[in-house]
Amino acid sequence: MDTVTRRGFVGGAAATTGVVAGRDFLFGGSETLASVSETALGPVIEDVVPTTCWIGKQDCGMLARRVDGRVVKFDGDPANPRNVGTLCPKGQAQIVSIYDPNRLKTPLVRTNGKGERGEWRTATWSEALAMVAERVNEVRERDPKLVLWQKGRSKAKKFYDDAFVKAIDSSKLGHGAYCSDAGYRALEYTIGLHGVQHPDFEETRYLLGWGWNITNAGGNKFCWLTWPRQMVAARDRGLQITHIDPRLRSAGPFADTWLPIRPGTDLALALAMCNGLIENGVVDVDYLTTYTNAPYLVGDDGMFLRVDDLPQVWDSASDTAVPAGEASEPALEGTFEVEGTTYTTGFTVFKEHVAPSTPEWAADICGIPAAQIRSIVREFGENASIGSTKVIDGVEVPYRPVGIMAYHMAQQELGFQALRAMTMINMLVGAVGAAGGTFSDFTWKIDKNYEAFEQFTVEDPPYDFLLKNSKYFPINTGFPGMLAKVMLDPERYGVEEVPEVAILHMVNPLGSFPGQPEIIESYKKFEFVTVISPWLNETADYFADVVLPAATIEKYEGPISATDQYIDATTLRLPPMEPLFESRGEIDIYLDLTEAMGVLFGEEGYLAEVNAALGLEEPFALPLDEKPTVREIFDRWSRAQGLDEGIEYFENNGVLVEGRIDPTKRFGYAADPPFGGVVHRLYGESLLDAQRQMQAKGADEIYWRDYTALPTWRPPTMEGSPSEYDLYLISYHQVENKQSRTGFIPLLAELTPQQRLDINPATARAKGLNDGDEVWVESHNAVTGESRRVKTNLAFTEGIRPDTVGMPHHFGLWSHPTSRDRGPSPNEIYPTGEGYMANTADQSFHVKVKVERT
Amino acid sequence: MRRRTLTLLCLLTGLGLIVVSYFFLTAPWGSDRVGNSNPRLEYAPLLTVLGVILTFASAVVYELLPDKDKSGEP
């Protein structure tokens, strides 16, 4: 501030030293009298070109309004079902990015050592690509798996995650462990779908918004605005929302009831709800006996009774155990004797398991009144309308208008099991895949993990550096935080080889992931790092050897689903202008890079993999000996979709709308076979089996304790912190920000100028603190005893639990002038690793902290 | 007589200018129409100010106008 004022002063002084024209002498600028604006404007050519948003994950359709070829505004594309002509604040503000002079202008090559702010020289594309190709090839020749391709947001998976990674045969790492992968795994395990709970807004009447950040963030599949659109329409039809979240602001006025739950205790509440529903007799017996493993007979060892590998159920008609699916009257409940041994149905095991989880028990753990728990159990049960059906688009399906929206609440230590328990709430009332019920994907396509999770194989070391099939994480999401720990101490985890080179695709681990100190130390171990990014981001700044400038919105990408979960549609990202400066689209970059590496052409080359990923067959397949333009690739793909105009269809229409998704695809009950032909796993036999394998291999309890057949409550590790760390830290997403890239947009920085710590005024006053006070927020790692702290300012709100404090993400960056000096990221104080991740190697965003005046 | 006439003329011109420009030439009263944002005659406010100035200037005219008799004196 000071220096700015001084510079202004000097400038003003210079302006007044007599050089100024007489007109300016007393009255300043020349615009005072003359109407400068009346100067005749030449004719302008105005046009509108379709493209898609580049910020979040849902790629809303956009129309770029151009004047003489210059983009002046992005508007939503009315034809796109996902956003129907609208845009969120990020979508509007991103126009700054396509003109940002702080973007990389050319490829850069590091001239100083790594692990500190970079010094750079510019390089030509051919030089930079040759450098990357040489270093990557050198490692590939030894072991391609020691090349790590890491992505943050990949917006043309088929070209990047699939084709490129396969063409170079590298290891691959995503960001899911920081997202909701624990939830994805729980749902894949339990009902076979890739996704986390979301409701059928067209039909739902009663919704548990479980940690759903309604007004700020999205959820499963969408980054934001599609859900709120559907939510307000549903509220017009009478939808009631019960908001379960330590913070009210996530739902704001849309919370009809607010249950300010204690962070990390969702599993206990879910168990109490299951217990309550069973006690109230709200159980969809048909669904449970027909489509789940609830009637399977479980022995004392926790394993199913199997005959010839087939799990058995009790047939009440014949009073015998018969293979599942063959009983005419399968018993859901009961204990039966088969050949002298007692077996209990999975459901009865479950019922007994949740029986101690009374409302009072949960109230104590969750910090919410037992009466409130009782009433939501009652409301949920009443609204579930078990037994009713409804005709949707001509097909009669079971009607269970009770939904759960849960997404990022999976980011907790018990995330996997909490999401499983929440799925069980839906299973008890038969709402999974029912009209108005709960979904986790748009169609009933079974994920390959469902089958893979039937039987876990826990191997002996050595493990690969992602710890696949290890005794630590039989279910493994691919966790960069864990990779950092492995790289720092491979021996401890039985790993022999760690990755040597990395290609970082639109990812900023240093800014985006918890455990910053570990990340910094581990990335130093890479011998060669290539960063593909439009900006010299924090990670590039510290670790890149070569930075390749990527375009933002001004490139081809796709194909992109434009569905809103009801209408099927597809779109592409089309460039509204040439890539800024010397930047290139990522597909161009991979075409160039694979060419430089010598893996572009031929049967196993990049082009062949692109053909495979896009499903391009003759006559549309790309020739394997000729480098195409990206537009040409999409032209072929468009024609392969039956569009005779090729890519011009998208250039003219923006989006290909296929119409409403057929109910037989949407509803699990209506699918053929129902639910994709899988048995829903109420009872997690293979989880228990995994636990035993882990124990047998000598894994510590901290790894195996949550591999239980049924979700089991235990206090989270953070509760072991000393009592002076008296507050729970939670973090959240604000609607103005998503990913590092929004931190670089000054218009958004204006809306979210500074980091803050949300705190209940009563809590703060008890500590003698006031609104706006600068404080230290110090976290404590209950496993290592380590503490970390950051400085920020208090923001009073009555919308947060008194024992909880909250901090938004997307701060703590420094590489872009807009992102600097806006306060810390909560990632700087979240511990990573054991105790602060789920049993599926997914980051927990909970920790105990203390708050003190600076 | 001449003094009095000129002074009165100055005074009445001033007052007349004020009245005419203020009530008939500046922007009409009321704010709900586009036209009300413009004076009916551009620079009408200047006339009002001139009117005020003339009104008071009449005192100067009254005092400063040289006496006819005096100028006739040798």
Add this chain to the structure above:
Amino acid sequence: MTTAVTQPDMTREEVDLPTLPQGIGHLTRGWGVFVAIALAVVGFGTYAFMYQQSEGEIVTGLRNVGTMGGAPWGLYVAFLVYFVGVSFAGITIAALIRLFNLQALRPLARMAELLTVVSLVLASIAILADLGQPLRGIVNLFRYARPQSPFFGTFVLVISGYLFASLVYLYLGSRRDAAIMARESTRLQGLHSFVAAGYTDTPAERDRHERATFWLALAILPMLIVAHSTLGFVFGLQIGRPGWFSALQAPAFVVLAGVSGIGLLIVLAAVVRSVCDERDTLDEYVFAWLGRFLAVLTIAYLYFVLTELLTSTYAAGGREADVTDAILTGRYAWIFWGSTILFVVSLAGLLTQLLTKRWNIGTLVAIGIAVNLAAIGKRFLIVVPSQTDGMLLPYETGSYTPTWVEYGVVLGLIALGALAIAVFMKLIPIVELPEEVEADAS
């Protein structure tokens, strides 16, 4: 800034010129120092003004109300109001003296008139400083000004009418003294002849002058009430500004104007008394009269403050109360209570002198300065808190802190006023020449 340079000039002039009354044309060292300092401050003010014109008002502490949490009107408007207020007292006293033929106060008349003219000029410059587009302001006001804007009254009545009337008044009154002085052969003879404009002080001319000024005074008195009320209306008619919408704005405005103007007149009279050696004309009677007048106005003003206080603390709710709280107990409390204490202490001083009938000029000067400081504080409180704390929608409370540019411009204006008076004093007698001088000359 260096007085050494001007020193020799002054001594030479001293030798050259025949002696004129009241040190006219006689440049003393003290005067030189004073003028040099005033010029330096004016220069700084001009620099600040030009800097603001070149960069925009971003260099001031002014900002938008609402989301920006600022005040769009600040020091400039506070001083505009203050300067207009000061002008009130001058012209009122001058007019009263003429209308009621208060012979004993005649020595005050010219300086009162001068104070009016100078403060009105300062007020108009303060307006220009406040405008975002001053040059446009000058042109567009003449071109488009709308009668229904309260600004029209300020613009037409206060600035043009009032300023011009006062100038005429000052000028016509000065002719006689100029004519007397023009008889001496000095460097200023030309100027004095020009100002005299043929005035020979015949009974007919004197008669005409008396008649003209009587009618002028009669015309000015109602106009100045209207004009000052109009300025009150600039604030008082605003429904959207808690703390402003009040029937008392206009009367309180006029009374506080009187307080500050009389206070300043006391200070000026004391300075003239000592500098121009006018102890006989500006005697204790004059000061006692001013003191009594000031006492009455201060009592009246404090009464207004009390009624406003009572109404706003008892009746007001919501945002109205927020503004009151900010002024009485919040961030502006020090200004409010500081001003109020200055008023009360001043009043106590005045009443003591009134009761004991012993008037001390030094004390009166201190009181004059005190009530002016208090008046500036009150003007600030009229203008600013209603903006920062008076938003009717739930905006956060705002704040306003003037920058060096605003202080610079305001100090420059004050210095400009002082400079103008100092220069005037060396050209035309600031105290009307007494009868005996007149007799000598004829």
Add this chain to the structure above:
Amino acid sequence: MTKYTMVVDLDRCQGCRACMEACKIENNTTEGVFWMYVFRLEEGEYPNTQQTYLPRPCQHCDNAPCVKVCPVGARYKREDGLVLTDFDRCIGCRYCELACPYGVNYFNWGKPEKQHYGEWDDPDLQAVTGGANPPWSNPDLARPHGDEQRMVAGGGHHKGVMEKCTFCVHLVERGELPACVVTCPVQALRFGNTDDPETPVSRFIREHGHFRLLDELGTEPRVVYVGGQPPSDEVHEIELVHAGVER
């Protein structure tokens, strides 16, 4: 005859502030200027806390205090209901801002060309933008509008003049909707002619309970709020946008 009205549906508003950003880009307004602003408000004590959102465009009052006080007629009311500012006439006295009880006026404190969110004079960038400042600047805003052909559209024109929401006059005149209305993800904003009782907007207002902000002041706003309630005296802002202008 056409009389434009904006309807704000508080039952729908998510407080996302997309309207604010759309406005800024469409109208090229400068830093710290929010012709459209969305309050995020809170009242009550934990756990009986209420949070609400309140969008606040210019209310385009039929009895506009700002129009009344403008000394030069730069702020004026059009027959179609729009309250506009002639930025080529405005003298920068800010009286309109003081008169307005809603706080919707934004003054160009500094040089607008320096307040467009970045340094756009990079030569490589100018090769792309042709020197436009901001690069997304919209030439429509530099054209005269309405029968009276006055300079009223968009922002960031001159230093030292007042600007405010225009209901996107440059879009409305060519039959399009204001930028905030277009972008609203949940259709919390509606816009249309209420002189005709049968337009969708007229019908929508008729069918819903509604209020106007500070109606008691007699300003006759042309912005109608549906759902929710006027903000009480107890509410306070959370998540402040203390975006100002700095040198």
